[in-house]
Every structure is written in C-alpha cells, then in structure tokens.
Amino acid sequence: MKTEVTLASLVEGFFTKRLLAQRRASPDTIASYRDAFRLLLTFAEKRLGRAPSKLTITDLPAPFVASFLDHLENQRGNTARTRNIRLAAIRSFFRYAALEVPEHSALIQRVLAIPRKRHTRALIDFLTRPEIEALVSAPDKTTWVGQRDHAFLLLAVQTGLRLSELTGLRRRDIALGAGAHVRCEGKGRKERATPLTKSTVIVLRRWIEAQPNGDDASFVFPSLRGGRLSADSGQHLVAKHVAVARRTCPSLGKKRITPHVLRHTAAMELLQAGVDRALIAIWLGHESVETTQIYLDANLALKESILAKTRPVDSPPGIFRPGDRLLNFLKSL
Numbered sequence: 001m002k003t004e005v006t007l008a009s010l011v012e013g014f015f016t017k018r019l020l021a022q023r024r025a026s027p028d029t030i031a032s033y034r035d036a037f038r039l040l041l042t043f044a045e046k047r048l049g050r051a052p053s054k055l056t057i058t059d060l061p062a063p064f065v066a067s068f069l070d071h072l073e074n075q076r077g078n079t080a081r082t083r084n085i086r087l088a089a090i091r092s093f094f095r096y097a098a099l100e101v102p103e104h105s106a107l108i109q110r111v112l113a114i115p116r117k118r119h120t121r122a123l124i125d126f127l128t129r130p131e132i133e134a135l136v137s138a139p140d141k142t143t144w145v146g147q148r149d150h151a152f153l154l155l156a157v158q159t160g161l162r163l164s165e166l167t168g169l170r171r172r173d174i175a176l177g178a179g180a181h182v183r184c185e186g187k188g189r190k191e192r193a194t195p196l197t198k199s200t201v202i203v204l205r206r207w208i209e210a211q212p213n214g215d216d217a218s219f220v221f222p223s224l225r226g227g228r229l230s231a232d233s234g235q236h237l238v239a240k241h242v243a244v245a246r247r248t249c250p251s252l253g254k255k256r257i258t259p260h261v262l263r264h265t266a267a268m269e270l271l272q273a274g275v276d277r278a279l280i281a282i283w284l285g286h287e288s289v290e291t292t293q294i295y296l297d298a299n300l301a302l303k304e305s306i307l308a309k310t311r312p313v314d315s316p317p318g319i320f321r322p323g324d325r326l327l328n329f330l331k332s333l
Contacts, residue, residue, distance in 0.1 A: 005101050007055040011037060014096045024189055028164070036089035039076075043068050057097060062110035065090060069114070080119035087116060125255050126264040132157055134249035135257075138241035145224075149237055151207040152221050155182070156259065159194045160266030160284050162186065163259040167229040172216035176205050186285040194283065234259055 019025040019033065040060075041052035047067075048059060072078040072086060091112055098108045127135065136153050140146035156166055165184040173183045180196040196204070208220070223229050229237075235258060242257045255261070263284070270280050280286075322328070 008053045033089040036086040080117045084116045126268040134245040138244040156262040160263045169220040
C-alpha cells in the first residue's frame with residue numbers, strides 16, 4: 001500500500017529541489033516564499049488543530065487556501081498586492097506538487113485556478129531634472145562617505161540599477177575604458193551590461209582610484225567596515241540626501257523618494273529622450289516589454305505633447321433651455 005506523502009516532505013522538496021537546486025532562486029525569493037508558507041501553515045494549525053508536520057496536501061483544498069488569502073486581507077490588513085504575492089508562492093508550490101503527487105491533480109488544479117485579486121495601480125514617482133541635480137549634489141564630497149554616496153546616486157540615476165544590484169557591484173563588474181559599462185546579475189539570474197556616460201565614468205574612476213586598499217573583488221560602494229551595504233543602509237543613504245536636497249528643491253518634499261524611484265527616474269529619462277519602450281525594457285532588465293507600460297502611464301509630458309497635436313473641438317457655449325415637461329417625463333421612463 002502506497003504511503004501518503006506528507007505536506008512536510010513536499011514543502012521541503014519544493015524549497016530544496018525546486019527553488020534552490022533547479023531554479024537557483026535568489027535569497028529574496030526564498031525569503032518571500034518562506035514567509036508565505038509560515039503564514040499559511042500557522043493559519044492551518046489554528047484552523048485544523050494539527051501541527052504543520054502532520055498535515056497532508058488534502059488539508060489545503062482551494063476553499064481553504066481562499067479563506068487564508070481572505071484572512072491576510074481582513075485580519076492581517078495586507079494589501080491586495082501582498083495577497084497576490086502570497087498566492088504566487090502557493091501556486092508555485094502546487095505546480096511542483098502536481099509532478100510529485102499527480103493523484104491529487106484535481107485538488108491541485110482547483111488551487112491553481114484561484115485568480116489574482118485586481119487592485120488599483122498608483123502612478124509611479126520619478127524625479128525631474130532639477131530634482132535629480134539637487135539630489136546628486138547633496139552629498140558632502142569633501143568626506144569619504146560623501147564621495148561614495150555621490151557616485152552611488154549618480155550611477156543609480158544614470159543606469160537604473162536595482163538597489164541589490166548597486167550594493168552587490170564589485171570592481172571587476174565595472175569597465176571604465178573604451179565602451180565603458182557596468183555589468184550585473186539581476187532578477188532571474190539574468191546578466192546585463194549597461195553603458196556609462198562620460199560624466200559617470202569620471203566620477204567612478206575618481207572614486208575607485210581613491211580606494212588604494214582593494215582588489216577586483218572589492219565592493220564598489222562598501223560600508224564603513226568594507227563589507228557590502230545592506231538594503232537598509234542603501235535606503236537610509238537615499239533618504240538622508242533627499243532631506244538635504246529638499247532645502248534647495250522644495251518639490252522633493254511632495255514625493256516619497258526610495259532607491260527604486262531612482263530606477264524609475266532613469267527609465268523616464270530614457271522615455272523622454274525618445275527611446276522605444278522595448279529598448280528601455282532591455283536597459284532595465286525587465287522580463288516583459290509590458291512592464292515598461294507604467295512609465296508611459298506616468299509620463300504627463302508625453303501626454304501633453306499628444307494633446308498639442310490634436311485639434312480642439314469647436315463647441316461654442318450655448319444657453320440651456322429645458323425641454324417640454326411631458327416629453328421629459330416620457331423620456332425618463
């Protein structure tokens with residue numbers, strides 16, 4: 001008689017075989033999926049009264065998973081976007097389970113059929129050219145930290161690298177000679193090379209040459225102890241200089257500036273320069289060209305230029321005259 005495969009063995013296999021060995025998922029993906037399953041298993045333990053290690057996949061039918069997702073929104077106060085992230089982790093697991101326990105394919109297909117929740121996508125924030133100049137000029141370049149931060153901000157705005165890509169850069173990843181570029185490994189283990197402008201090359205060369213105690217494996221933007229900047233440190237770096245830049249550029253006070261806003265800024269600079277969105281997707285390392293649609297939606301200047309090319313509707317003002325009372329009554333029926 002075949003032994004029932006436990007949920008514990010499936011979850012362990014999903015993380016070790018599928019995510020780590022086969023997909024070589026990033027630490028961020030592993031952490032996100034781990035948190036999703038911690039929440040799901042804790043929810044199941046409270047609802048079913050059994051320890052997570054004693055559960056089987058039959059304990060997680062589609063209605064149960066749907067109630068867990070509702071719990072995230074209603075009891076935990078998560079947004080629809082967070083709900084969809086948790087659902088993505090659960091879907092990925094059930095696709096793996098379909099190969100391991102095909103006898104439960106009917107249950108698995110019902111879970112996979114749970115739809116994502118639609119939600120309002122807000123317009124992205126990005127910096128205008130005066131705001132860019134104010135932010136990049138904010139660091140005190142007479143200090144070591146200020147020189148590092150100046151080079152960091154300039155590279156972020158020019159290349160659109162993600163925060164994790166910026167903090168992970170090593171000297172061997174930057175070429176400052178002919179065909180200057182920066183090479184990085186982004187989402188999905190995809191490598192890409194991004195060209196550098198002359199002004200960025202000058203700043204980076206000056207910064208790197210000022211660090212005599214380093215080799216090709218050294219981080220380009222190290223912490224005070226020489227290690228890699230943490231995500232929190234990168235966010236603090238940006239927030240600190242935004243606060244300084246607001247003194248000379250008040251419009252920055254109306255925006256919430258994060259490292260990812262600098263990435264959006266690089267994309268908008270390309271778009272406003274007339275670069276096709278397919279090329280912007282390649283520049284940023286997007287999986288799909290459709291991802292760059294958010295920049296078209298947020299580009300008010302582009303929409304204003306479209307408006308300027310249209311002919312205004314010739315509609316002279318008129319005087320309102322109400323219709324016949326009886327005809328209005330019949331029209332309302």
